[in-house]
Amino acid sequence: MDGSIDDKSEDSPSSSGSSQPQNLSTVVHTITAVPTAIPNQPVQVQSVIQPTQQSVIQAAGQIQTVQVEEDGEGHLVRTDTDIGIEKRREILSRRPSYRKILNELSSAEAPGIAKIEEDKEEEAAITSIQTTIPSYVQTSAGQTIQIAAANQNELTTQGLQTITMTNAGQGAVTAAAMPAGTTIVQYTQGDGSQQFVTVPAGEVQAYQIRAPSSLPAGVVMATPTGITSPQQLAEESARKRELRLMKNREAARECRRRKKEYVKCLETRVAVLEQQNKTLIEELKSLKELYCHKAETE
DNA sequence: GCCGAGAGCCGTCACAGCCG
DNA sequence: CGGCTGTGACGGCTCTCGGC
Numbered sequence A: 001m002d003g004s005i006d007d008k009s010e011d012s013p014s015s016s017g018s019s020q021p022q023n024l025s026t027v028v029h030t031i032t033a034v035p036t037a038i039p040n041q042p043v044q045v046q047s048v049i050q051p052t053q054q055s056v057i058q059a060a061g062q063i064q065t066v067q068v069e070e071d072g073e074g075h076l077v078r079t080d081t082d083i084g085i086e087k088r089r090e091i092l093s094r095r096p097s098y099r100k101i102l103n104e105l106s107s108a109e110a111p112g113i114a115k116i117e118e119d120k121e122e123e124a125a126i127t128s129i130q131t132t133i134p135s136y137v138q139t140s141a142g143q144t145i146q147i148a149a150a151n152q153n154e155l156t157t158q159g160l161q162t163i164t165m166t167n168a169g170q171g172a173v174t175a176a177a178m179p180a181g182t183t184i185v186q187y188t189q190g191d192g193s194q195q196f197v198t199v200p201a202g203e204v205q206a207y208q209i210r211a212p213s214s215l216p217a218g219v220v221m222a223t224p225t226g227i228t229s230p231q232q233l234a235e236e237s238a239r240k241r242e243l244r245l246m247k248n249r250e251a252a253r254e255c256r257r258r259k260k261e262y263v264k265c266l267e268t269r270v271a272v273l274e275q276q277n278k279t280l281i282e283e284l285k286s287l288k289e290l291y292c293h294k295a296e297t298e
Numbered sequence B: 001g002c003c004g005a006g007a008g009c010c011g012t013c014a015c016a017g018c019c020g
Numbered sequence C: 001c002g003g004c005t006g007t008g009a010c011g012g013c014t015c016t017c018g019g020c
Helices: A085-091 A098-108 A120-127 A201-206 A230-297
Strands: A027-030 A043-049 A063-070 A076-080 A135-139 A145-147 A173-177 A182-188 A194-200 A208-210 A221-223
Antiparallel strands (some): A043 A063, A135 A208, A173 A182, A208 A221
8 A cells, every 4th residue: 555554563552463462452543643744754653552342451541652664665664662561561461441441541632532420420429428427327206217417517418418317208318117127218319319228127226327438329328236136137138239239230330331431432533543544645645746746857 | 013133221140350 | 358349241121123
């Protein structure tokens, strides 16, 4: 091909392909500077190592400096420089999350690629209850459950609208008795979505409501104190399982969302790069013509 | 209208890696 | 080291579309 760039690292970030793990992924060549019409000027090209989904590689968005030089036969040859093979291999030792990949891509990239939001809303909600709140659920007459918060202001911010609970089912936070004696502590988040935790009725008095930072937004974990009977243990483990499933459900949703966003981002990049490639080819053609024309006239 | 194929989404499980 | 998180894999469900 006329004026083609011989990319010696087509499937590997390094120009010495054999020294790289086989599953090293695609290299997305991000041309950050369109070469000017100066024939012998080395062209700085930014290359973004892009791991594929299935591969065991890591460190997407690692930028390496690549030089494109003429090889003496009119071909432009890419020669990688900066990162040593060993170091790169070390960097590539773990697959990053889609969020990491995309964020690194976008930070290494010109503006235009949106970062995956760091779940700001969720974090905001968690922040408001992040520290262990010395609050207790207590049953009183008529199944009214009240949480005495050390800092009511924290509890009433974003994540949890209201923390005083009644059994009426109308309040922002309600506790409904289950037939089997289980109590569901239900509350409404700022966005209107419902969250709940199950609490065996007999244990309600002993429950401490706390909000570990690891929980999804607005989820309050009730930690029983003084569980003794096997039945309570079973209920506790069932509760834990439910919580785990719920969190994993949410995590899977988020993961899929990030994955979609990541794929979209890649598709956008492909389109941009195809366009840039076209432009470069055109430019190369015109330069060649110019050069030939000049040679003929001399 | 019925049926099968294919695509897309979801929940769950398993597992690797991270972090306190 | 144990708990948590992110993600691949898998199976089930639903929807759409084309062929009959």
